[in-house]
Amino acid sequence: MSLRADAVLFDKDGTLFEFGATWDAWGRAALEHFSEGDTEALRALAEVSRFDLVRGSFRADSPVIAGTNREAAECLASAIPGLDADVVEAHMALTAAEAPLVEAVPLGPLMARLDGLGLPLGVMTNDAERSARAHLRSAGIESAFRFIAGFDSGHGAKPDPRPLLAFAEAVGLAPARIVMVGDSPHDLSAGRAAGMQTVGVTTGPIPAEALAPLADAVLPDIGHLPGWLGAA
Structure with a gap:
């Protein structure tokens, strides 16, 4: 496929x-x-x-x-x-680190599906890495990611492309073959600067029209990602 x-x-x-x-x-x-x-x-x-x-x-x-x-x-x-x-x-x-979490979509099944497609997965957040790991662990998906970084992980913070390039290096892929998925212009600007594909989602407070100029696609949520990737 x-x-x-x-x-x-x-x-x-x-x-x-x-x-x-x-x-x-x-x-x-x-x-x-x-x-x-x-x-x-x-x-x-x-x-x-x-x-x-x-x-x-x-x-x-x-x-x-x-x-x-x-x-x-x-x-x-x-x-x-x-x-x-x-x-x-x-x-x-x-x-x-103790905030109550509401999943944008059921995350376990989605991560399992993406893993089944052979896609290495990562998380880059401007939150602290400790909080990020706590949240992913709470959702039962920490082990799904090969790369988890926060603003304090030593790579910088978005919109700096360096943490995104660190992910590319970690998984051994050219940035152009990676998609950065986020809900803010910071996410998408970083993706563009890193030479990655970019997908915006509207499960954050930023409207689609503000994301569209920086995105290859804007989706309602990450549940639509397999379809956009071509796996539907």
């Missing part, structure tokens, strides 16, 4: 896991934790992180969506005088 690609590299949040269902409640809890009951502080934190307190969700232009834990921590710390970014980052790392 001839497929469009010989390996698949996934983003994590908004791609493997529904972004809003997994992270909106966590985000609200984090803002309330750091505001310590101060309404004005809560509003300031919501403003810098682009969190809609009425809807209870991150806006599409939130720097938290595609940023690293450090970038998100520095963003929140900038809202309140005296709030230490190191403290914010440590709290985020601890609570993120």
